[in-house]
Amino acid sequence: xxxxxxxxxxxxxxxxxxxxxxxxxxxxxxxxxxxxxxxxxxxxxxxxxxxxxxxxxxxxxxxxxxxxxxxxxxxxxxxxxxxxxxxxxxxxxxxxxxxxxxxxxxxxxxxxxxxxxxxxxxxxxxxxxxxxxxxxxxxxxxxxxxxxxxxxxxxxxxxxxxxxxxxxxxxxxxxxxxxxxxxxxxxxxxxxxxxxxxxxxxxxxxxxxxxxxxxxxxxxxxxxxxxxxxxxxxxxxxxxxxxxxxxxxxxxxxxxxxxxxxxxxxxxxxxxxxxxxxxxxxxxxxxxxxxxxxxxxxxxxxxxxxxxxxxxxxxxxxxxxxxxxxxxxxxxxxxxxxxxxxxx
Amino acid sequence: xxxxxxxxxxxxxxxxxxxxxxxxxxxxxxxxxxxxxxxxxxxxxxxxxxxxxxxxxxxxxxxxxxxxxxxxxxxxxxxxxxxxxxxxxxxxxxxxxxxxxxxxxxxxxxxxxxxxxxxxxxxxxxxxxxxxxxxxxxxxxxxxxxxxxxxxxxxxxxxxxxxxxxxxxxxxxxxxxxxxxxxxxxxxxxxxxxxxxxxxxxxxxxxxxxxxxxxxxxxxxxxxxxxxxxxxxxxxxxxxxxxxxxxxxxxxxxxxxxxxxxxxxxxxxxxxxxxxxxxxxxxxxxxxxxxxxxxxxxxxxxxxxxxxxxxxxxxxxxxxxxxxxxxxxxxxxxxxxxxxxxxx
DNA sequence: GCCGGTCACGTAAGCGCTTACGTAAGCGCT
DNA sequence: AGCGCTTACGTAAGCGCTTACGTGACCGGC
Numbered sequence: 001x002x003x004x005x006x007x008x009x010x011x012x013x014x015x016x017x018x019x020x021x022x023x024x025x026x027x028x029x030x031x032x033x034x035x036x037x038x039x040x041x042x043x044x045x046x047x048x049x050x051x052x053x054x055x056x057x058x059x060x061x062x063x064x065x066x067x068x069x070x071x072x073x074x075x076x077x078x079x080x081x082x083x084x085x086x087x088x089x090x091x092x093x094x095x096x097x098x099x100x101x102x103x104x105x106x107x108x109x110x111x112x113x114x115x116x117x118x119x120x121x122x123x124x125x126x127x128x129x130x131x132x133x134x135x136x137x138x139x140x141x142x143x144x145x146x147x148x149x150x151x152x153x154x155x156x157x158x159x160x161x162x163x164x165x166x167x168x169x170x171x172x173x174x175x176x177x178x179x180x181x182x183x184x185x186x187x188x189x190x191x192x193x194x195x196x197x198x199x200x201x202x203x204x205x206x207x208x209x210x211x212x213x214x215x216x217x218x219x220x221x222x223x224x225x226x227x228x229x230x231x232x233x234x235x236x237x238x239x240x241x242x243x244x245x246x247x248x249x250x251x252x253x254x255x256x257x258x259x260x261x262x263x264x265x266x267x268x269x270x271x272x273x274x275x276x277x278x279x280x281x282x283x284x285x286x287x288x289x290x291x292x293x294x295x296x297x298x299x300x301x302x303x304x305x306x307x308x309x310x311x312x313x314x315x316x317x318x319x320x321x322x323x324x325x326x327x328x329x330x331x332x333x334x335x336x337x338x339x340x341x342x343x344x
Numbered sequence: 345x346x347x348x349x350x351x352x353x354x355x356x357x358x359x360x361x362x363x364x365x366x367x368x369x370x371x372x373x374x375x376x377x378x379x380x381x382x383x384x385x386x387x388x389x390x391x392x393x394x395x396x397x398x399x400x401x402x403x404x405x406x407x408x409x410x411x412x413x414x415x416x417x418x419x420x421x422x423x424x425x426x427x428x429x430x431x432x433x434x435x436x437x438x439x440x441x442x443x444x445x446x447x448x449x450x451x452x453x454x455x456x457x458x459x460x461x462x463x464x465x466x467x468x469x470x471x472x473x474x475x476x477x478x479x480x481x482x483x484x485x486x487x488x489x490x491x492x493x494x495x496x497x498x499x500x501x502x503x504x505x506x507x508x509x510x511x512x513x514x515x516x517x518x519x520x521x522x523x524x525x526x527x528x529x530x531x532x533x534x535x536x537x538x539x540x541x542x543x544x545x546x547x548x549x550x551x552x553x554x555x556x557x558x559x560x561x562x563x564x565x566x567x568x569x570x571x572x573x574x575x576x577x578x579x580x581x582x583x584x585x586x587x588x589x590x591x592x593x594x595x596x597x598x599x600x601x602x603x604x605x606x607x608x609x610x611x612x613x614x615x616x617x618x619x620x621x622x623x624x625x626x627x628x629x630x631x632x633x634x635x636x637x638x639x640x641x642x643x644x645x646x647x648x649x650x651x652x653x654x655x656x657x658x659x660x661x662x663x664x665x666x667x668x669x670x671x672x673x674x675x676x677x678x679x680x681x682x683x684x685x686x687x688x
Numbered sequence: 689g690c691c692g693g694t695c696a697c698g699t700a701a702g703c704g705c706t707t708a709c710g711t712a713a714g715c716g717c718t
Numbered sequence: 719a720g721c722g723c724t725t726a727c728g729t730a731a732g733c734g735c736t737t738a739c740g741t742g743a744c745c746g747g748c
Binding site for chain 1: 429638
């Protein structure tokens, strides 16, 4: 394992400036108690020496860590990659570093990663991705986060509620509503949903929006076929097979995220089902490839990169008594994968 | 900024076990100088107390940091996301944490990020993505890395040479060769290359492979139209416009990475050029969406996730006098985006 | 029986920083 | 002049670990 290098230390700066360690520290931290001239001189010398504080020493002494831990389901899922990009970019602007953990959509492993991050003394925890419908895990995570925040840590969630921490919340329900409405406006009557795993709150919320749109139009829930699968491209493929087999009257498939939608499109192509002539397809998230698919995907745009920034912004603010909730807004983006329902 | 929590410390463990700090430290580090029974007892007590060492204190005292810094161009580019997934996963298995920085394909900013990581005292630096054809930056980065390693740090590169550090090197040239060969085997005579920015070594290497395949078949370089653009989907779109305008006789486009290939496909679709009937398209990397595009993309598979693991593996081994180079192998994956050259 | 050599463990000196507290100087006020 | 207050700085005590060195017990060999 590596050893530390011979970089200039704070004492070196202090010596060059002929002041004490304390004064140098205060000057560089921008704290008051140092005259403006002295502070300027110290900062100047630090710059000349190329001094950069040792974050380990700093954290040890002050107890205040400046690294942020980010938990995602899978970093190579574009949804999380875009969120991570936002977090990393904003963190870099703030001089913070980001440590990333993958939970692999496993609640138990996620909890373990969370504990690991906290044990590693990160100052801020950001936890992204759908919550789980597993009360034990959610309660445990909630407790862990509460204790973390009680000891001065800060935490924020992206896309999940019920964690008792500040949260950036995508308009899952409204988005689902808008998608169903769009399809019904096009004349579709038999809809199918390629839903992610039961047990993911995001899935439940988006689905609720879809159902609610149907209800509003006086459609029976029987008009809606819901098929569950993994929240991935492979899951979308499997769901499509099942929809084609079990619900052949379907004219539009609502995939509850873009990854599944890509699987849906892929299988429809393989089965030679023309989109949108014979079958319309919509996704959710608007990951950046969605516009470049063939056909380009109608979907709900979520500002993932912004969401990452927003979550970190929340976490950088002091804690409030009641956790804040920041909705993201959403936008229906109509592209080539949806069209009028086929005449029968 | 957060304050440290009230977690158990090493003294607590030592007290419970009625041994000294030193003994407790040695036992938990698995170092010798402690009898087996005492060591077991200490480890047992640590487990019961839920003791986890404070990495800041540990690093400060030992000078050996156990976090790895990973520099990527853009985390929301699937190529880098998959590499990052491999690094993070393997790091988690080793109990290491990964800090990620984005360079945004800007050599200057990349150098800055590199310095930042080193200043933050990471123990290992992993630097991924194409190198730049900018001697000043490369020399500076090289010097920075050499100094870092001389002070005990470890570094490895993914997909770039000339940095004087261990490297995992994709078969860029051989891959380019295989792609061109595949297309020529299908009867294509007028090829165009949608190349990334000049100045990226990856672009140069892949292009060299293509040229070399043409030369081997006795084709003149004039048969190859090379158009440069950003190494992104947008760059692929722009390059395609230019190819269609300036080189209408082209029957096959070689995109030098999958991102560009997606842009190529997208523009061809918009211009109603049938693929592969009228135009064949190949990519490079085999990012996971490549198989789900329409048409699915013929490309060169690189084991990105494996490459991430391999780089960290190299960095965990002690340094050798001459930097190691580990080739990745490659595989031509033929899918639906390539077909026989159209009869004229 | 004594000596050098292990071995198991304790003592204590840091690692580089932050910060509570102490102090001396300068100010305005009575 | 004396008081208390503020300001600008220094002193020194840690933060929680690692590790060089010290020490006593024990062992084998002469």
